[in-house]
Amino acid sequence: MLLFKIFLFFSLLSSTLCHETFNSHLLPRPLIIQYPEDIESQFKEFHEEVKLQCTSWRFSVETNNLSPWKTIPVECGAYVKDYMMGRGYKVDLERVSNEAGVYAKSVELNGDGKDVWVFDIDETLLSNLPYYAEHGYGLEAFDPVQFDKWVSSGIAPAIEPSLKLYEKVLDLGFKVFLLTGRSEEQRSVTIENLTRVGFHSWDKLVLRDSEDHGKLAKIFKSEKRSKMVEEGYRILGNSGDQWSDLLGSCPAIRSFKLPNPMYYIP
Amino acid sequence: MLLFKIFLFFSLLSSTLCHETFNSHLLPRPLIIQYPEDIESQFKEFHEEVKLQCTSWRFSVETNNLSPWKTIPVECGAYVKDYMMGRGYKVDLERVSNEAGVYAKSVELNGDGKDVWVFDIDETLLSNLPYYAEHGYGLEAFDPVQFDKWVSSGIAPAIEPSLKLYEKVLDLGFKVFLLTGRSEEQRSVTIENLTRVGFHSWDKLVLRDSEDHGKLAKIFKSEKRSKMVEEGYRILGNSGDQWSDLLGSCPAIRSFKLPNPMYYIP
Structure with a gap:
């Protein structure tokens, strides 16, 4: 749900910018982008979710629960580096x-x-x-x-x-x-x-x-x-x-x- | 070092309050306690340290590295509950x-x-x-x-x-x-x-x-x-x-x- 919200946010943002390009004849509008109010907390939530999933993945590695694997999950690259x-x-x-x-x-x-x-x-x-x-x-x-x-x-x-x-x-x-x-x-x-x-x-x-x-x-x-x-x-x-x-x-x-x-x- | 600082802070705070009780004849002073500026970040650091140690303890449990144990470490009580x-x-x-x-x-x-x-x-x-x-x-x-x-x-x-x-x-x-x-x-x-x-x-x-x-x-x-x-x-x-x-x-x-x-x- 959170991922969907973040995806939706970026889609809307991208669509707003594209709209800007293709409708340059429109009346001037203030150059302030109205971010959703809770965007910061949503990013924090997203970051926490990645951390939770990668910690869980690391547990499954250390407890030998995983099938043979060749590379770490892409989304856990930064997590493994930090660790x-x-x-x-x-x-x-x-x-x-x-x-x-x-x-x-x-x-x-x-x-x-x-x-x-x-x-x-x-x-x-x-x-x-x-x-x-x-x-x-x-x-x-x-x-x-x-x-x-x-x-x-x-x-x-x-x-x-x-x-x-x-x-x-x-x-x-x-x-x-x-x-x-x-x-x-x-x-x-x-x-x-x-x-x-x-x-x-x-x-x-x-x-x-x-x-x-x-x-x-x-x-x-x-x-x-x-x-x-x-x-x-x-x-x-x-x-x-x-x-x-x-x-x-x-x-x-x-x-x-x-x-x-x-x-x-x- | 951090634990020492936190201990020192509480000791000083406690000593300040005791001092207040035993010197009530002193001139009135402003009722604002001067906290060390970085107390919030120190508490955050302390909390992070407990989390790190308890996560590490949990890994050692899940990888079977620990000697037989009867109870979880007292300092990890809240951590285990949260988990x-x-x-x-x-x-x-x-x-x-x-x-x-x-x-x-x-x-x-x-x-x-x-x-x-x-x-x-x-x-x-x-x-x-x-x-x-x-x-x-x-x-x-x-x-x-x-x-x-x-x-x-x-x-x-x-x-x-x-x-x-x-x-x-x-x-x-x-x-x-x-x-x-x-x-x-x-x-x-x-x-x-x-x-x-x-x-x-x-x-x-x-x-x-x-x-x-x-x-x-x-x-x-x-x-x-x-x-x-x-x-x-x-x-x-x-x-x-x-x-x-x-x-x-x-x-x-x-x-x-x-x-x-x-x-x-x-």
């Missing part, structure tokens, strides 16, 4: 890091070197936000060539709350396994990037080998977790920004979903 | 119902009567919002005696978007299984309540039997799903407001998390 660049994203990252830290501290480790925390890399330890800021925050469809170029630059900053959690779980005596959808060819640049921004040690860094290409992330990561469990490891915690990092076989005792409304990996 | 009673909750319910409906329609059923959609009941098909509205929307700790009294009244309204989904999956030919943490003693009142508000048929209604009492919901529901799978059923969809409805063994091909920031069931 990612404003305090919303930071506050959410800090909260998930704190919650994970409280849990990590509460766990009694066995002390046999088999207690593991798994971390994903992209949008979990390293931030590709500088790349996505140049590509519409998810409005543009994923471009693997451009993205690989960005990855190979090796300049992705750390996600600071995750760095804090990583240091905490290492201090507590967890083994840290990094499990990423990046390919083996990106191993050295990934190590350089991680090291440069403060991630200095881990016990495994698992990337996609040639035989893993084409597998869904959920399948690939499940297989790798199963292997860890077969080797006698206990996966006590898992941090990832995609549900495909966390669901599937051999899930962690506790999984932590980091926010990411910019893209979806099945 | 539940305003359009936020309705819009989220409609979105998850629509997404589930699109998926249900896209599934090719086998036609052997073994394709199943599982629904939880409380806060999924039936709404206990009238009860929680009387109990602080989650601010009060759960009271099983009071809650059972409400359940036995049998007047919980339908969650309309879920009723729509339920009718859709029945029309499409799914078997509908209801799997609830309610106890066997509540079977007849549950059937009466469901029927009264539009849920007229299902293929199984599974409640907690005496042997299930004391089990975590996640364990109880996993066991019941495993039994369904052993009987040859394929669980294609599952709708629930708690992660304990959806996670564990034999999960559905697609799970749909309905919003519920009022309580947590492990």
Whole structure:
């Protein structure tokens, strides 16, 4: 109804202006356009509605309710940008890091070197936000060539709350396994990037080998977790920004979903 | 810093008023209190901050990042009430119902009567919002005696978007299984309540039997799903407001998390 009113307003406004052009022989009229009295409140209402719908869309992303999607809704472009660049994203990252830290501290480790925390890399330890800021925050469809170029630059900053959690779980005596959808060819640049921004040690860094290409992330990561469990490891915690990092076989005792409304990996 | 400023403002205001009382012999002064110029914007900022923190808290609830919790944070009481009673909750319910409906329609059923959609009941098909509205929307700790009294009244309204989904999956030919943490003693009142508000048929209604009492919901529901799978059923969809409805063994091909920031069931 509101959308209809706004549409009607613009249609009338446009029709008034057109009328002006085509009837220049008419008597002069005052140059004051009579806006509907409540136009400001209607715009505010419209803005609130967009925010409500995009917040709801973001919930459905973060709860894994959506079917696979390739780009964010056009009408949520500004909303996602505001969220990612404003305090919303930071506050959410800090909260998930704190919650994970409280849990990590509460766990009694066995002390046999088999207690593991798994971390994903992209949008979990390293931030590709500088790349996505140049590509519409998810409005543009994923471009693997451009993205690989960005990855190979090796300049992705750390996600600071995750760095804090990583240091905490290492201090507590967890083994840290990094499990990423990046390919083996990106191993050295990934190590350089991680090291440069403060991630200095881990016990495994698992990337996609040639035989893993084409597998869904959920399948690939499940297989790798199963292997860890077969080797006698206990996966006590898992941090990832995609549900495909966390669901599937051999899930962690506790999984932590980091926010990411910019893209979806099945 | 902002909280400190607001605290300081109230302290000064309070001290001014006290001063007035104890110095009534002073010369008359104008009865205009000089508010700090930016007090309105500071209150707005404070309100925005609470909203941001509570939205973040709600995300951590809906993504299952929190440790088991018994009541909502006191500072989020008004926020949760506004969400539940305003359009936020309705819009989220409609979105998850629509997404589930699109998926249900896209599934090719086998036609052997073994394709199943599982629904939880409380806060999924039936709404206990009238009860929680009387109990602080989650601010009060759960009271099983009071809650059972409400359940036995049998007047919980339908969650309309879920009723729509339920009718859709029945029309499409799914078997509908209801799997609830309610106890066997509540079977007849549950059937009466469901029927009264539009849920007229299902293929199984599974409640907690005496042997299930004391089990975590996640364990109880996993066991019941495993039994369904052993009987040859394929669980294609599952709708629930708690992660304990959806996670564990034999999960559905697609799970749909309905919003519920009022309580947590492990």
